[in-house]
Amino acid sequence: MLTIVGNGAIGNLLALQCHHLQFDYRIVVRNQSPSEIRCQTVHQQEILRPVYQRSSDTIEQGLFILPLKAYQIIPAIGQFKSQLSAEVPLVLLHNGMVDHAQILELLPxxxxxxxxxxxxxxxxxxxxxxxxxxxATQAGWLRNSDDNLGYxxxxxxxLPPCSWHKDILQILWRKLAVNSVINPLxxxxxxxxxELAKQPYRSTIMGVTKEISTLMNAVNLAVTQQELFANCMAIIEKTAGNYSSMHQDVQYKRKTEIENISGYVVSQGKQLSIPVPFNNELFEQVKKIETYYL
Ligand SMILES: NC(=O)c1ccc[n+]([C@@H]2O[C@H](COP(=O)([O-])OP(=O)(O)OC[C@H]3O[C@@H](n4cnc5c(N)ncnc54)[C@H](OP(=O)(O)O)[C@@H]3O)[C@@H](O)[C@H]2O)c1
Known part of the structure; x- marks a missing residue:
């Protein structure tokens, strides 16, 4: 049994995949939810009739998946904590960074x-x-279990193909570097x-990646600024026609994940006494844009 929290875009995608794989699943929703979802995939159109569950029921087995906005993760854990058996593994599936120490403490x-x-x-x-x-998906355990292979x-x-990483923090920080460049800019x-491949953005991208490589090195994650920069430029080129999720959030006047992207970099800079002026500037600018509509 898989429990999916929320019927957002990724939550519904997971439900659709479960349906295709004939996995037993349910979606825990907090709003009114449609009995049928019209799905347009790359190959076909189909109707999904999702399985919903009331959020007050206890969860005693299977994976408990949180495909949420980063800022929704800790409140959701607080909400479901008392309903979760201690052996139920959680899956945190989001962009940006959350406070892992707090999560490990909330769920000992x-x-x-x-x-x-x-x-x-x-x-x-x-x-x-x-x-x-x-x-493609990259995954790893923050806290392991004896039974991890089955899960x-x-x-x-x-969400195949899925690669497994012993040092998942390396992966998350590298993704954070990409998100810290592409999303706010x-x-x-x-x-x-x-557009970010153009010359006027280069010095900011250099600055943002330099600061993140310095923070990574300070927490014993091996990386160079050149690697982060090259990876960002490669993704900018590969996704040239796409609009980032933060761009979309601002266009549709929704709360962005800036607190968990540039905001996380800024908080780590403070904690480690490492100045991060480029990231701070992007953080402040997006926060200012948000104040116009939130
Ligand atoms: N969409 C993509 O293509 C994509 C791709 C890669 C990564 N991501 C990342 O994946 C994460 C999820 O993205 P998304 O696009 O699926 O976001 P989303 O559409 O906003 O989905 C989140 C859903 O979870 C619901 N929710 C939040 N807290 C809940 C709770 N405690 N109980 C029940 N439902 C709850 C939200 O409800 P409300 O509407 O009431 O808040 C919303 O429907 C983000 O970090 C995003 O950056 C997304």
Missing amino acids: NNPILVATTSYGAFKPQYDGLNVTGIG QQVFEKL TAIHNVANG
């Missing part, structure tokens, strides 16, 4: 898996799901990802 026994995916999906309307890209075999079928300048 549960196995915890963290994952990041490059699949693309959005909800064009209340009862719709468009899957815009088949991506891994289930999870890796959901595209949101602030109202451009598609590909």
